[in-house]
Amino acid sequence: RVRRVFAVDPNPAPPRIAYQGEPGANSHIACEQARPSYAPLACATFEDTFAAVSDSTAELAMIPIENSTAGRVADIHALLPASGLHIVGEHFLPIHFGLLGVEGARIEGLRSVRSHIHALSQCRNIIRELGLRTIVSGDTAGSAREVAEAGDPTQGSLAPALAAKIYGLEVLATDVEDEPHNATRFIVLAREERRPPPGPHVVTSFVFRVRNLPAALYKALGGFATNAVNMTKLESYMVGGAFTATQFYAEVDGHPDDPGLARALEELAFFSRELLVLGVYPASPFRVESDRFS
Numbered sequence: 122r123v124r125r126v127f128a129v130d131p132n133p134a135p136p137r138i139a140y141q142g143e144p145g146a147n148s149h150i151a152c153e154q155a156r157p158s159y160a161p162l163a164c165a166t167f168e169d170t171f172a173a174v175s176d177s178t179a180e181l182a183m184i185p186i187e188n189s190t191a192g193r194v195a196d197i198h199a200l201l202p203a204s205g206l207h208i209v210g211e212h213f214l215p216i217h218f219g220l221l222g223v224e225g226a227r228i229e230g231l232r233s234v235r236s237h238i239h240a241l242s243q244c245r246n247i248i249r250e251l252g253l254r255t256i257v258s259g260d261t262a263g264s265a266r267e268v269a270e271a272g273d274p275t276q277g278s279l280a281p282a283l284a285a286k287i288y289g290l291e292v293l294a295t296d297v298e299d300e301p302h303n304a305t306r307f308i309v310l311a312r313e314e315r316r317p318p319p320g321p322h323v324v325t326s327f328v329f330r331v332r333n334l335p336a337a338l339y340k341a342l343g344g345f346a347t348n349a350v351n352m353t354k355l356e357s358y359m360v361g362g363a364f365t366a367t368q369f370y371a372e373v374d375g376h377p378d379d380p381g382l383a384r385a386l387e388e389l390a391f392f393s394r395e396l397l398v399l400g401v402y403p404a405s406p407f408r409v410e411s412d413r414f415s
Contacts, residue, residue, distance in 0.1 A: 136180040137162045138309075139173035142260035145284030147216060149262065151307045152183045155212035165259070167196055171204045174310055182206070182310040188216070189304045191239045198358050198370050201399060202328050208400025210309035211324065213407035217303075218244055218279045220294040221265055226274035228293045235264035236279035244279050247297045253277065265290055304407075314401070319376040322404040324353075326372045329389060329396045330360075337392055338369075344388030345373065348381035368395075376401060 138159040140148035152161040162179050164170040173179040184201075187193045218240060222231065233254040234241075240261050241248065248255060258264035265284035268276050278290065285292050308326075317323055331337040345352050354372040375382040377398065390396045 135160045137173075137178070138181040138183055139164050139170045139179040140183045141165075141167050141170045141185075143262040143266060145262035145265060145281060145287040146260045147214060147281055147305060148183055148185060148260075148307070150281060150283060151185075151212050151214045151305075154214065155183065155210070155307070155309065156181060167200055171200060171206060171310070174206055174312055175204065177312070180311065181209075183212070183307050184310060185305050186308050187306050188239060188243065189302060190298070190300050191242045193356065194239070195358070198328075198356070198368075199360070202368075202397055204310070206310040206312060207314045208308045208326050208402055209311045209315040210402050211405045211408070212307045212309065213304050213405050214307060215304045216243065216298060217281065217296050218261070218298050219282050219285060219292045220247065220297050221268065221278040221280055221285045221290040222276070222293050223268060223272055223274055224289070224291055226277070226291060226293065228277075230274055231277045231293075232275040234277040234279055235267055237261050237264070240264075240279045243298050243300075243303055246299045247294070262287070308400070309402075316401040317376075317403050319378045322409055323374070323376045323401060324372055324404050324408075325375060325377055325382065325401050326370070326399045327386075327397060328368055328370050328399060329393045330368050331393050341389050341392035344385035348385045350375055350382050350385045374404075 136159050138152045138156050139162040140152050141164050142148045143163055149161050164173055170182050174182045184197055185194050186197050231251060231253055233256055234248060235256040235258045237260050238257050241255050258267060261280040262284040264278040265280040265288045268278040269288040269290055282292060331341050351374040352371060356370045357367050360368045377383055377386060
């Protein structure tokens with residue numbers, strides 16, 4: 122009788138979490154904070170990040186969905202419903218930007234600054250104060266790399282301090298964001314649902330489209346009020362280029378197995394053309410603490 126013995130890899134590769142941007146971007150930092158046992162995987166675009174999870178290149182994706190200063194990340198609301206992925210978690214990252222330059226650069230010598238469009242909008246004060254010309258880059262860390270490659274002391278980058286370390290830049294000024302409470306909310310995506318059991322700190326995210334009838338939205342949302350369900354977010358956006366085809370993204374406190382939320386979703390489905398639950402996941406401790414003191 123032959124006994125078969127299989128070798129076990131003593132150092133298996135860690136699971137991967139995909140993010141949009143280059144090493145040193147805020148999304149990279151969010152991955153390391155929220156999922157430290159996962160290996161971050163940089164992707165060029167949001168589409169590539171979603172695809173990395175869909176085709177099993179990565180187990181998870183870390184996606185920014187909104188910022189407390191700049192608002193929502195518009196692309197995500199269009200990409201998420203069609204991705205087939207599920208929201209399984211959230212992470213809030215306080216955002217701090219440094220003004221970076223090449224070695225020997227001086228802040229008064231800067232003439233232009235590069236960064237992601239959202240970063241530029243979060244640092245308007247220093248840009249205006251220094252009279253800098255803005256240049257949009259694909260992401261914050263990418264702007265740092267571009268400045269390092271250019272070697273031009275008149276060019277600056279708005280990026281996290283980690284990017285300065287990675288690309289060999291000097292930090293000319295720290296914490297240059299306009300608002301001290303500046304934070305970005307990320308969602309964590311997976312191929313399969315990972316619903317927690319019902320409990321006090323659960324979030325349910327979904328999208329829906331109501332029929333194009335008078336008071337349709339009022340009727341569709343009435344069930345949340347009558348069942349005492351707290352709706353924390355409701356945003357509308359166009360789909361398919363049609364002004365009448367409005368889709369809504371919503372978030373509520375609670376689990377679909379909670380009787381009140383179950384009744385509210387049933388009523389919403391009755392008045393809607395489409396209803397898709399995107400994820401049921403634990404609320405971040407950051408959210409819980411913020412709610413407690415609000």
